[in-house]
Amino acid sequence: QACRFNQLTSKTHAISGIPMATPCWPGAYSLLAWVSLCLGFGAATQLPSYPVGSVKPLLLVDPRWRVQVGGRVYHAPHSLLGLSENVSDYYAAVGSKEALSTELLEKRVGGEGRLHVFHLPEGTSMLQTLPTLGRGRRSSMSSLLQLRNGIELKDTFPQYQVSDAYDHPLNLAGQGLESRAVGLVTPEVIEDYLQRLVQLPTRSYTNSSASEAAREWLLSEFQALGLSTCLQTFERSGLSEANVIAYVPGSTDDTLTVGAHYDSRPYDGPAPGAEDNGSGVATMLAMAKAFTTTNAKPVKNIYFVAFAGEEPGLWGSEEFADALSIGSLPQDCSETKHGLFMQRSGSKRRGGKAQPEHTAIIMDEVGWQSPSMAPTVNLESLDWTRSLMDHLAQSCKLHNNEDLNIVHNGQPFGSDHMSFLERSMAAVLVINGDDEAYPNYHQSTDTIDNVNFEYTAKIARMNMGAVLRVAGLQ
Numbered sequence: 001q002a003c004r005f006n007q008l009t010s011k012t013h014a015i016s017g018i019p020m021a022t023p024c025w026p027g028a029y030s031l032l033a034w035v036s037l038c039l040g041f042g043a044a045t046q047l048p049s050y051p052v053g054s055v056k057p058l059l060l061v062d063p064r065w066r067v068q069v070g071g072r073v074y075h076a077p078h079s080l081l082g083l084s085e086n087v088s089d090y091y092a093a094v095g096s097k098e099a100l101s102t103e104l105l106e107k108r109v110g111g112e113g114r115l116h117v118f119h120l121p122e123g124t125s126m127l128q129t130l131p132t133l134g135r136g137r138r139s140s141m142s143s144l145l146q147l148r149n150g151i152e153l154k155d156t157f158p159q160y161q162v163s164d165a166y167d168h169p170l171n172l173a174g175q176g177l178e179s180r181a182v183g184l185v186t187p188e189v190i191e192d193y194l195q196r197l198v199q200l201p202t203r204s205y206t207n208s209s210a211s212e213a214a215r216e217w218l219l220s221e222f223q224a225l226g227l228s229t230c231l232q233t234f235e236r237s238g239l240s241e242a243n244v245i246a247y248v249p250g251s252t253d254d255t256l257t258v259g260a261h262y263d264s265r266p267y268d269g270p271a272p273g274a275e276d277n278g279s280g281v282a283t284m285l286a287m288a289k290a291f292t293t294t295n296a297k298p299v300k301n302i303y304f305v306a307f308a309g310e311e312p313g314l315w316g317s318e319e320f321a322d323a324l325s326i327g328s329l330p331q332d333c334s335e336t337k338h339g340l341f342m343q344r345s346g347s348k349r350r351g352g353k354a355q356p357e358h359t360a361i362i363m364d365e366v367g368w369q370s371p372s373m374a375p376t377v378n379l380e381s382l383d384w385t386r387s388l389m390d391h392l393a394q395s396c397k398l399h400n401n402e403d404l405n406i407v408h409n410g411q412p413f414g415s416d417h418m419s420f421l422e423r424s425m426a427a428v429l430v431i432n433g434d435d436e437a438y439p440n441y442h443q444s445t446d447t448i449d450n451v452n453f454e455y456t457a458k459i460a461r462m463n464m465g466a467v468l469r470v471a472g473l474q
């Protein structure tokens with residue numbers, strides 16, 4: 001009974017890499033674990049695993065639990081390896097390996113790509129510092145997910161499943177207006193905005209004059225659309241920063257924020273930031289232009305916001321979300337038709353509570369189409385925001401004729417949507433489907449020739465339709 005096995009097979013030792021074709025015999029599992037340690041193969045303390053789709057290795061699979069992470073199946077280790085035998089002592093997270101602290105690297109016992117498995121037998125409380133959810137996309141990671149037997153975490157984000165029970169929230173007249181607005185969001189309009197934006201040599205938050213030039217340009221573009229505008233100024237790390245806000249009043253106290261950060265990297269030298277995040281800013285401006293051209297009158301108050309300081313740590317979106325939640329946005333961008341919203345304070349309305357409901361659609365890196373996949377967009381958010389994601393997915397289905405694939409990451413991290421989610425406000429990050437692979441990330445080579453405007457326009461059409469559905473029409 002000391003030996004556990006399923007099938008006799010010739011496989012590679014999951015710990016040591018030793019080719020094996022050995023029948024099961026008493027004590028073999030224990031002996032091989034001991035041999036691995038003696039040979040030094042257990043020094044890395046990696047959780048034993050085998051490739052997905054392979055026949056289970058004969059002597060090495062403890063059947064008490066298995067979890068799939070990426071392309072490998074991990075299972076209970078032998079006690080000789082010095083790792084816990086309980087599946088609940090292991091946690092997974094999504095994010096760049098560069099984002100892992102020294103402490104987390106020491107606790108990492110498995111994973112591949114942006115998926116990581118950590119051994120935390122004392123729980124997350126044993127960590128000196130928890131994973132950073134905010135900061136730049138490749139310098140942060142998701143919250144830790146406790147593993148359980150049978151869980152599957154894929155190395156590619158799963159397809160977003162659209163609900164069959166979805167009902168379009170707009171009447172026929174509203175649906176006609178939606179179609180007109182979507183038709184105005186074209187590749188040419190987005191390209192025009194981005195061409196002019198990247199003429200600024202840099203938008204680095206560390207360069208005060210460059211940041212001011214970017215703000216002035218954004219204000220002038222919003223004002224040219226006839227929108228009420230304001231600056232939300234704040235200070236971080238001794239620097240003066242500001243969000244640029246355009247405001248469309250609604251008939252209720254609820255709000256919808258359409259946002260994109262405008263700062264760029266590298267911090268020194270040329271930083272055109274065409275993909276990150278000029279593409280998001282240009283798309284937001286194109287949507288604002290389409291909205292005003294149709295003379296749409298929303299039910300919810302709409303804020304088109306260019307956030308400052310995303311790269312150093314979501315500075316602008318944190319300031320905005322805080323002010324939104326307590327009703328302290330600048331007066332020029334805070335008057336509603338009833339004149340009441342910004343005199344109130346409180347949290348998000350849920351379950352019929354008499355407090356404003358705040359939602360957000362955030363765009364970051366929406367211009368680069370990965371050559372390794374069909375045109376794909378990732379809707380990243382916690383699963384409780386499904387109604388918001390459904391509006392985006394259904395809009396995409398209608399306006400893109402299945403030409404844009406939608407995937408979903410339910411372990412969000414590393415962009416301005418986190419500032420809303422952490423304050424219990426429904427928010428979705430719209431980002432290209434393979435953002436980790438963009439080769440010009442945070443480099444001076446992040447130029448406009450990397451942006452595919454046909455692809456970006458597909459994302460913009462999806463977002464435009466969703467904005468009208470979420471905001472509602474009077």
